[in-house]
Each structure stands twice: as structure tokens, then as C-alpha cells.
Amino acid sequence: MNAAGVPPALLVIGIGNPSRGDDALGPLLIERLEVDAPPDVELLTDFQLQVEYALDLQGRREVVFVDASLEAPAPFTFNPVVAAADASYSSHELSPGAVLHAYEKLFGEPPPAFVLAIRGEAFELGDDLSAAARANLEAALGFIRQRISDTCP
């Protein structure tokens, strides 16, 4: 927040457990962005999303959720996400769409949001990042840096 209590326009949330192999992709991307992110970008990271993340979305121009994915084709996909009452509501973790849906119920129309899904392969506790995921991370970093530059010139 700045002195006027206005949060940074762009919020990027990296999701994943750094000790579970390629699940670390989200947090690692955030770690790399922290080195040179402009002030109008807020970077957050967590194991998983829960409903209180709806509160972090308030006042943003745009939100990007970054997550490892077994379904996305390599190296990554970048797609808009909309509010959706999916089955993750019945879990200890919410999907990005479910967080937006919670926002909608609590505060009204959510800010535009996207999911940067980086392809991962292995997710066991104690695994290192796989070679394929490492390459995918570099590609995703190049993309998101350009996106930040375009969104927060």
C-alpha cells in the first residue's frame, strides 16, 4: 500500500510448495521477480489459495495467479480466469476461479484475473525442480516480465 492506502495495481500470486519438486514453480517465479519488480507490482506466495485471498484482490487493476500444472502444455499457458463455483470450495484449498467467486459474493465484480500455468512433471516431497520445469520457468519468466512492463509501464 502507498501512503494513500492504495494497493499496487498488479498483484502476482505464486502458488506451490517449494519442497515438492515442480510444485515450486509458482514460488520460484515470484522469487525471481522480486529482484527487479517495479513498485506498482505486489508479489505474494503461498502453498495454496484460501478464501481470505479474496481480500488481497481489492483495489487491483489486474491479478495473475501463477501455478504449476500437469495439464498445461509446455512451457506454459496464460489464460483469463473468471469467477466460478467449482468443487474446490469443498477443499482446504481454493482454485483461482473460486477465489474470484468468493470476491464476487463479498465485494462485487472482481478485477480482471489470469492464470499463468507452468508445466510441471514431478511433485514428490523433497524432489528438486525437474530439468523440463526449469526450462519452462525461464520461458514463463520472460513472458511475465514483459506483461508487467506492459501493465505497469
Place this chain on the structure above:
Amino acid sequence: MNLETAAHPETLRRVAIDPISRVEGHGKVTLLLDEEDHVQQVRLHIVEFRGFEKFIQGRPYWEVPVMVQRLCGICPVSHHLAASKALDQIVGAHKLTPTADKLRRLMHYGQILQSHALHFFHLSSPDLLFGFASDVAKRNIVGVAAAYPEVARQGVLLRKYGQEVIRHTAGKRIHGTGSVPGGVNKNLSLVERDELLKDIYQIIGWSRDAVHMARHLFEQNLEEYNAFGRFRAHTLNLIRADGAMDLYHGGLRAREAGNNGDGKTLFDHVDYNHYWEHILEDVKPWSYMKFPFLRALGPEQGWYRVGPLTRVTQCDFIPTPLAERERQEFLAFDGGSATGATLAYHWARMIEMLHAAEAIKELLHDADLQGDELVVKGERQERGIGMIEAPRGTLIHHYRVDENDQVIRANLIVSTTHNNQAMNEAVRQVARQYLDGRKLTEGLLNHIEVAIRAFDPCLSCATHALGKMPLQVELLDAEGREIDRLVRGTCSAGFQPAV
């Protein structure tokens, strides 16, 4: 019939609820039914990840309090603190400074607050408010937000407040480093204190409202809630030297299953550094997870339950006034019937949440939190044991460290493991009460999940990558061949049983 093992399983039909929804990680319930749909066998399987210890072994001990937070995305702070307590012993810190002790307690109560809020409002209130067999499309937190917007809003803000307490005490929102072997690495600044003080009275008020809501739900459905998944069990919990509830530290108390919480004391104020003299773990061929039991009573009779219901009924008092008043009312309610009711876990959980909020307030007014003496050290030891009352129950961390400062042995007994047999008992009881002889529906199967969710088992699986968490119900024949299957997709599409 105890329903643990059927006489002729090869002749029976198998239904699996796999994995269980609104439960962290992977759990599965299998039911064996005969031709007339009578339940012959019920088992709750939990795919406990036994790689935890291996993950920790070989690490330098000072890394452990941070590393163990990666075992679980829901209660990382509990692991952070239990590991820190064990490693206090490794570095010879047998008495922390007041600042360190109180900072850790503040962090712990923040964790209790946020975890209990998540569990009650987001995971359980849909069942409790709408009914166990109500429309599945509505039976979630969004349905609660639509029908009871203020309840949903308070649930979100209670959890958020707990997370803020953690952020200020652990240094970061997640992966905090606040607790270290021998103490803490930061105090609470006056700015941080004032930020937390600003909202604490509102949080206490909402927490008290939540206790009343839990009580009201119990009263409204008294007969069903009293009987639902009810069983008698011994109890185990930590207790302060004067008998007060203490979720951060204490001695072990075990009591026999009595009537309405009045069982005989088996042992009391036992130093947990020799826990294995009182608690052992049994194994069963059908489950990955062990079955702890009280050594004196043996594996068949010695199983017990832990967690909020045990702690609220087995402490002598709660050392904060509003929560103690609620506890007294809870104990007196309907002649004490709630003290043994599985669904009373929710009511007890909300009493603990109120206690956590009051404890946070008391701590925030304590100037020791701004002290500068953060760490103590003493004579190095090779073994350390840390025990804490985590949101779901007693948590044990046990380490051995070699002369090169590497962890060479780690043993973790988590709350869900302590409650393994108790959850199986609750599930079998529900199967007898609701499923036996009836055609299964999603609503009936949800009764099983309601019983499990009363314990709030956290299966410590923080992997969540997109596409990795399907929910499916399988119907298999006696040879294990799949006859039908349904995968839980979207709520709007609904979830219909395969049977």
C-alpha cells in the same frame, strides 16, 4: 459386529469414497455391502505420507523449523513450533526468555484462530447450516455466503486476522522464520502490536458469536447431533501444571472413557520427553497410517481421541474468562451429553477459537513482547522432543542430531494419526446409523464425510498442482473390478453416487 473386518469380504460389494472432500490430502473410505445393502465392513484409509522423516533426515538441525512448514499447507505454524520446541532441547535451551515464550504463544494462538475459523466456517458450516443431505450444489461456502452473508464475511475476516498475527510474529505470511532453536529471531514492534490491537475486540466478539452459533446448531438438532457417530473413547491432551488448558506447553494427561467426560485419570502431568513409555503405535495391514494407543491398556483397548473436544472437556479450566464461561455452559448442557458427541467437536472448536482470541488480546498488552532478549542456549544434547496442541490435536516432533549437527532420526506423530482409530469408530457408527440396508445416495455418503470432518483431519499434503485432486466414487464388485465411477467435477454439475 465391529465392522472393521468382514467375515467373507470376497462375497461383498465395495464402495469407495476416494478421496474425501473438504479434507486436506488424500483419504478414502471403503464400505463392503452385502446383497441386501447391509454394511459388513467400513474402513477409513489415510494415505499418510511417510516420507516426512526421510525429508528431514540429513538436514542441519537449524533448518528444521523452516523445512517442516513445508509438510503441510494448512498448519505449517504448528510444525514450525513443535520442531522449535524439540530443537530448544538440542541447543540446551530449557527455559526460554519471556519475550521468546510469549512471541511463540502469540504465533500459536494466531494459528489456532485461523485454522479453527477455516474449519468451522468454510469446511463444516455448509453441512451444519443446510443439512448433511441437502442440495450438494449449495453445500459449500459460496452457498453460505449467499444465504448467510454476514456469517461468511466474519469467517473470512477471522481467518485473515489469524494470518496477520502469524505474519507479524513469524516475520512472513508463510514460510516464517520467527521461531528458532532456543527462542525467536524478532520481537513484536509497537507498530505491529497496535495494528493487531486495533481489531482484536471485534475478533473476540465474532468468536463469541461463533460459539453461540455452534451451540444453536447443536440445540436445534439435539437428538441427531447427540447420537451422530457417537462412541466412547479414552482421551489424551497436554495440560498446564495447574490443570488449565494450555495449547502451547504442558504435561500429558490421559483419561479413561467415562460417561460425559468423567473418566478415571490414567496418568497426569507426565513429562512428554518420555512419551514412548506411555504411548505406542500399532500397525494394521490394511492401513498406511499407524494406530497409537496407551501402553498400559494395550492396542485393542488403549486407543484414544485428541483435539478440541478432548481439550475442552479434560482441562480443569480455561484461563480466559469468556471461553471458560462458554466451557462451563458446554459441560452443563443437556446433562453433559455434548461432551461425548462427535459433532460437539465443532462447538468445542469454537470455544477454543474464543480462547485463542482472548489469549491474543492478553499477550498484546504484555510489554515482554517488545523485549530484546530473544535466544538462550545451554549444553548441547543429541535428542530433542517437542510437543504442542495443534489445532487438530496433540503433535509430537522427535529428533536425534549427530555431532555434525545433522538430523539422523526424526519421528513425527501428528494429530490425525492420534485420531486414526477414533475416526474409524465414528465412521463405522455413522454407517450403522444411516447407511445400513439403504440404497446409497450422495447425501447418505456425505454423512460419512461429515463424521470425518468433525475431527478436521489434515493429511499434510500440500501438493495441489492443477489437475491433481480429483474426487471419485468407485463401485467395484467382489473381485475388485470397477462397475461404475463418478468424478466430482463442478458443484453446479452436482455429484451423483455411482450406486
